[in-house]
Amino acid sequence: MVQAEAAGRRGPYAKSAAKREAIVAAAAQVFAENGYHAGSLREVAGAAGMSMSTLMHHFGRKEDLLLAVLAERDKRRLEPDQYEPGDFASLVVAQARANESVPGLVALYSVLAAESTTRDHPARGYFSDRFDRMREQYTAEFEALSAAGRLRAGVDPRTAADNLVALWDGMQLRWLLQPDEVDVAAALRSYFELVID
Amino acid sequence: MVQAEAAGRRGPYAKSAAKREAIVAAAAQVFAENGYHAGSLREVAGAAGMSMSTLMHHFGRKEDLLLAVLAERDKRRLEPDQYEPGDFASLVVAQARANESVPGLVALYSVLAAESTTRDHPARGYFSDRFDRMREQYTAEFEALSAAGRLRAGVDPRTAADNLVALWDGMQLRWLLQPDEVDVAAALRSYFELVID
């Protein structure tokens, strides 16, 4: 699949890569709507215009498809360098706003994160690594704010980083259940206002 | 089941109620470990020492069993009147500490809350109602703090209530995945320190 990743690639794997992309897109939709367990491979295959056996040829197990969907999600995230050099808070709030336009992906992430806590779940490593990465990135951002004298006295950068991530996850969960009752981006902004002078 | 709820009840429903309790306990364990979808009724029945058909006699559908487990979880929560009249923050932190001793129940709650966001999930109403109730209770507590002049300037009671619940949920999720990396109760305490003068 790596060989065919470049656009317009000619070769034996080009068609396979296109099929894989179609499958992943269909799976993201089905999993987001129904969850990982309740979303059937037959429904994914149907949405991608092929039989389930053909799907299974490309992704040997349902887990593999799941991990491919998660990897695809990460590629779609906003990257700091895609944005104007605004501050950390603005970037986080902008990402939260952007997430409002892809409720399916948010649902997929939330459902899978919770499911992954169960024993031997295929995505457990993915989410554990992701939490490690988020802590590292956000702690560095809060430390930079602290060095600039903009962090409120008594606020620990790592604690702030962890709490921000947790607040985000918890808010997204509630937003999925009660979209008209909460504003994820506004909640994150209110947290920044508490910790930034 | 209502008839036999009192301890030591003699009568035609006494045995049934005892069986139901055993089933709910077994189901809480199985669902917490494997999630709702992945946890099979056959495994629950086995853990409860009966056949699956017998289980199905007591709980006609898997959903009914799920809702019974959730109701049982609510009964086990700390109630304000069970505690010394300490302040709101202490009560919340104490509940978070108490939750550390029942990781199975925490996992059950987290997995089901996320699963419930998917279309037509049987527990969707339960969690939506629960969020409404939590908002109401916690907003009242923060308003009381505000009236006592103990809330930080510019902090909205309802926002603080929603953020506290979201922080709690998000922290519990991470704790399930990385129990040695975070301290849920400490995180909640740090939030109180930010909003309370």
Add this chain to the structure above:
DNA sequence: GTCTATACTAAGATAGAC
């Protein structure tokens, strides 16, 4: 009222033909 046996549909997964 309580429990068991059995059958049905749909899920993930595998084997093999073309």
Add this chain to the structure above:
DNA sequence: GTCTATCTTAGTATAGAC
């Protein structure tokens, strides 16, 4: 690379024994 056929196990419904 794609499909048909098949296997195992899931949830569920029903019929009936004690």
